[in-house]
Amino acid sequence: MRPTMEDVAARAGVSRALVSLVMRGSPKVSQERREAVLRAAEELGYSPHAVARSLASRTSTLLGVMVSDLHNPFFAEIVDGVEAFARSEGFELIINTGGRSATRERAAVESLLSFRPAGLVLLGPVVPASGIAAAAEKAPVVLVARESRLSSVDTVNDDGKHGAAVAVDHLVELGHRRIVHLDGGRGSQAAVRKRGYVAAMRKHGLEPVVLSSEYTDSAGAKAAGQLLERFDPLPTAIVAANDVNAVGVISALDEAGLRVPHDVSVVGYDNTSLAGLARIGLTTIDQPRREMGRLAAEALLQRVRGSRAEPVRHLLQPRLVVRSTTGSPSS
Structure with missing residues (x-):
């Protein structure tokens, strides 16, 4: 069975509350006890469950990402940018897909919200604006490759x-x-x-x-x-x-x-x-896919942390990359 926080506490000879403080990185724990808890956790193979940790602390470190189409590498490269910035800020991602279907996207968004994430990044969504507005009432939302006039939603697009x-x-x-x-x-x-x-x-x-x-x-x-x-x-x-x-x-x-x-x-x-x-x-x-992902994650965390309330509208300028599939027309 998966080891629990109680197991770690018993092994280290401390209370469950102290183990919780260590796992949250609290400065209120002495170095000696911190090392004892971390040593016990390593011996037992314990790692804190991100969702449970978020529920316990009421401060989520999860970001939900809904990808319109998993078969399109464009979205995978945006996720790279989102993940890199989120991880640098101590957040983790939960990812699912809507399969380019508005009905499936609604279900996918509801599924992500069930994990109580700090916020949502929706990549190329086709779900109606009403569905996006409903999601934004429950958590901060950033759209990538989709425009919005909602003041509660941030956007990142190219022109x-x-x-x-x-x-x-x-x-x-x-x-x-x-x-x-x-x-x-x-x-x-x-x-x-x-x-x-x-x-x-x-x-x-x-x-x-x-x-x-x-x-x-x-x-x-x-x-x-x-x-x-x-x-x-x-x-x-x-x-x-x-x-x-x-x-x-x-x-x-x-x-x-x-x-x-x-x-x-x-x-x-x-x-x-x-x-x-x-x-x-x-x-x-x-x-610029990775940059778009980074800007989306940055905008989302600004909302999460309450450092900004007004909407941000990033509009990046695309550029031409010439390779071998274009040439002068044949006579």
Whole structure:
């Protein structure tokens, strides 16, 4: 059985209350007794249960993180930033996922709240604003890759409208005129990126063409199939919803015998580790993922500690990363 605080107290010959003080790092314990308790804990293999410790002290050191899509490396890299900052401040993470479903996200948020965390970080949530507001009544909330007007909620985003426009500008500079955008459907920030694409195309005097897609590789492959069926001639360039979507596009084009970028150029979004793989070499729009995670954790802990009450709205500037999936259009 898992050793308890009572077991440690018995082994060290002290009270349970003193063991609790040691585990909380209280300065009220003498060095001699502290060493005795820690030695007993090590001998028994005891480690304090984070949830129980939070309940006992009424001061949680847990942060809940809800990830929209565990299959997207973008979110994993943001979690890296959240975890690094949280750990440096003495906090631990509990992570679950909503699977890009509003219904599942509501359940995921409720599950996280059942652990009584100090606060929540929601990554790319698609749950309605009412669900976010309800969660913010129970714990501080920070959204990443999702906008909000709620004064009780902080946000960390990149400027998706600008990022999509940068992708279009890059392709136009290469000589492309038939540029199609695969949007992210109902995914977070999809509408913002779509607006940026449309505005940039019209700025260059070009006709915007948008196909509905999603932030997945299978959706990218499906959209590429629709392009092959519906367009003659084919567009010479594609601005994909994100990196994962772009990989699906490239795979489908390759199966159809088309070469990237010789026949069709492709731009992704996020600059995840996937984009940098040598066999992919995806031109993409970079979001500073770890920095976004760090800013989210920092904003959350400011709320937790009561050092700030007004909302913070971090808006980071994305940048173009050129690799091998874009080039001048073939004659």
